[in-house]
Amino acid sequence: xxxxxxxxxxxxxxxxxxxxxxxRHCDYSASYLAQLISSRATDPTKQSIMLSTVINExxxxxxxxxxxxxxxxxxxxxxxxxxxxxxxxxxxxxxQLLFNSFFSCNDAEQLKKVYLSELKRVVNNEEAxxxxxxxxxxxxxxxxxxxxxxxxxxxxxxxxxx
Amino acid sequence: xxxxxxxxxxxxxxxxTGCMRPQTQEELLEVNKTLAMAAExxxxxxxxxxxxxxxxxxxxxxxxMKHIGLIINAKPKLTIKIIISSVIPWxxxxxxxxxxxxxxxxxEQYDNNFYPGQEVIENDHFIPVLRTQTKIIWAQEKKLLAExxxxxxxxxxxxxxxxxxxxxxxxxxxxxxxxxxIDHSKPNLNYARRIAEDNxxxxxxxxxxxxxxxxxxxxxxxxxxxxxxxxxxxxxxxELILKELHRICKPGGKIYLTNETYSKTLGYPQSEIIxxxxxxxxxxxxxxxxxxxxxxxxNSYLQDAHLKDIRIDPMMITTDSTSREDFKVVVESWRxxxxxxxxxxxxxxxxxxxxxxxGFNSHIRAIESKRGFASWPIWVAxxxxx
Numbered sequence: 001x002x003x004x005x006x007x008x009x010x011x012x013x014x015x016x017x018x019x020x021x022x023x024r025h026c027d028y029s030a031s032y033l034a035q036l037i038s039s040r041a042t043d044p045t046k047q048s049i050m051l052s053t054v055i056n057e058x059x060x061x062x063x064x065x066x067x068x069x070x071x072x073x074x075x076x077x078x079x080x081x082x083x084x085x086x087x088x089x090x091x092x093x094x095x096q097l098l099f100n101s102f103f104s105c106n107d108a109e110q111l112k113k114v115y116l117s118e119l120k121r122v123v124n125n126e127e128a129x130x131x132x133x134x135x136x137x138x139x140x141x142x143x144x145x146x147x148x149x150x151x152x153x154x155x156x157x158x159x160x161x162x
Numbered sequence: 163x164x165x166x167x168x169x170x171x172x173x174x175x176x177x178x179t180g181c182m183r184p185q186t187q188e189e190l191l192e193v194n195k196t197l198a199m200a201a202e203x204x205x206x207x208x209x210x211x212x213x214x215x216x217x218x219x220x221x222x223x224x225x226x227m228k229h230i231g232l233i234i235n236a237k238p239k240l241t242i243k244i245i246i247s248s249v250i251p252w253x254x255x256x257x258x259x260x261x262x263x264x265x266x267x268x269x270e271q272y273d274n275n276f277y278p279g280q281e282v283i284e285n286d287h288f289i290p291v292l293r294t295q296t297k298i299i300w301a302q303e304k305k306l307l308a309e310x311x312x313x314x315x316x317x318x319x320x321x322x323x324x325x326x327x328x329x330x331x332x333x334x335x336x337x338x339x340x341x342x343x344i345d346h347s348k349p350n351l352n353y354a355r356r357i358a359e360d361n362x363x364x365x366x367x368x369x370x371x372x373x374x375x376x377x378x379x380x381x382x383x384x385x386x387x388x389x390x391x392x393x394x395x396x397x398x399x400x401e402l403i404l405k406e407l408h409r410i411c412k413p414g415g416k417i418y419l420t421n422e423t424y425s426k427t428l429g430y431p432q433s434e435i436i437x438x439x440x441x442x443x444x445x446x447x448x449x450x451x452x453x454x455x456x457x458x459x460x461n462s463y464l465q466d467a468h469l470k471d472i473r474i475d476p477m478m479i480t481t482d483s484t485s486r487e488d489f490k491v492v493v494e495s496w497r498x499x500x501x502x503x504x505x506x507x508x509x510x511x512x513x514x515x516x517x518x519x520x521g522f523n524s525h526i527r528a529i530e531s532k533r534g535f536a537s538w539p540i541w542v543a544x545x546x547x548x
Contacts, residue, residue, distance in 0.1 A: 023185035026183070027181065027183045027217075031217075040364075040365070042355055042369075043351070043369070043370060043371050044368060044370060045249070045370040045371065045372060045379045046249065046251055046370075046371055049216060049217070049250060049251055049252070049379075050251045050252070052217060053217060053251070053252050056183060056217070056219060057219065057220065060183075060219060060220070116259075116262070119224075119227075119259055119262075119263070120263070122224045122227065122228065123227065123228065123231055123263050125228070128224075132220060133219075133220045136220055140252065140255040140256060141251075141252075141255070
């Protein structure tokens with residue numbers, strides 16, 4: 001739901017089962033949504049590339065959750081200074097625990113350090129954290145990520161400067 | 163996921179193009195194969211060029227990063243230069259991480275220095291020159307645009323749009339179905355956007371930050387009419403720009419160019435000092451890699467680009483064809499820019515700059531004098547894409 005300060009720009013809903021049957025849906029959706037949001041931006045090209053990059057990473061994380069039976073709704077809002085993208089989906093308890101654990105730290109600097117150490121694992125051919133894509137968008141693009149659990153629904157919120 | 167990766171042995175460069183968002187490592191076999199081959203063949207410096215790669219996801223980035231590590235470890239005499247573009251926001255952020263893990267890696271922002279005169283042209287001192295020039299050119303140019311095939315309702319892309327006056331005038335005169343302006347000068351674009359906003363045209367006039375030699379964000383065959391005005395002459399490799407203009411133009415569409423013969427700018431009285439001034443100015447542009455005598459060369463460049471129906475017209479701006487007051491303002495803006503920014507970039511001393519200033523002042527007096535005459539020659543060329 002958009003608050004009074006947040007203007008809802010766009011809302012898209014997917015059936016998770018259909019979304020999850022083709023990896024390319026992440027790329028297509030990210031690029032399509034990014035272009036729509038950016039069409040009125042000061043520099044549409046640059047903002048579209050940026051938004052597509054971060055939306056795609058989040059969609060890839062959601063794709064890997066393998067939540068095939070439920071729906072995914074994406075709400076895009078404008079708060080004036082920020083673009084807010086809410087990914088609303090129902091999740092298994094296991095996945096909820098994973099997100100709870102990931103969001104137990106909300107210090108951006110600390111998260112950047114974790115990203116660096118995860119990249120070291122990649123370089124050393126070790127298995128990296130399954131949410132490394134989330135660490136990346138925080139570290140590289142100053143995206144604010146948050147997680148909220150509501151009855152029947154979980155909201156992953158992405159906030160970045162407009 | 164559609165990407166291409168190619169190795170050019172002559173340049174020792176691997177170029178990545180498109181969108182690299184794989185689900186599995188197997189989809190990146192081509193990348194690994196090409197990087198391995200490049201590492202085997204390259205000596206001294208290997209270039210990895212990402213300036214045309216629009217997207218990369220984590221998996222692909224990790225694979226590229228690991229492969230760079232393999233090359234660095236296996237080839238102790240090889241150094242790697244990663245080429246990125248400021249137009250692609252992820253590239254600098256991501257590639258900087260790689261430097262933290264490996265030695266012998268450097269990063270070059272390709273469009274920081276993609277033509278020799280960039281620093282002198284892309285600062286905000288050039289804005290008065292651009293604004294005043296368009297004003298005195300437009301009366302003649304709008305007729306020539308129609309003669310060269312611009313019709314109402316066409317889609318138009320203006321590459322190197324400067325401060326956007328031209329696309330604003332084209333919008334008002336030709337009501338295009340779509341019109342965009344692209345420039346690599348942030349001061350120019352900020353100015354253009356402010357003007358569009360002030361005139362209530364932000365929804366109609368779209369400006370994009372980009373470089374003319376790499377318009378990866380525009381699809382092939384997208385525009386009916388592609389313009390590049392007074393700009394090919396500032397690049398040291400105009401054929402590369404022309405290749406991009408050709409790519410984004412629709413088959414049957416037009417590429418429209420204007421360029422000068424700046425040294426042939428004339429005035430009377432004091433013809434000699436005026437001619438010498440413009441010859442000197444042209445030499446200074448040349449010193450920075452710009453060719454302000456490019457006008458007559460357009461025919462051969464358009465032929466090399468395989469365009470048909472090539473047409474070239476002179477567009478002579480004179481004290482008869484435009485307001486003397488406006489012409490004077492243009493020459494004043496040239497004087498201020500050339501005798502300062504350009505002369506300083508050419509390391510010219512105070513005496514030289516004073517003489518040059520006097521030359522421009524003579525031209526201004528010729529414009530002001532009722533008995534005087536002045537002219538500025540521009541050449542208009544167009545061709546049709548087959």
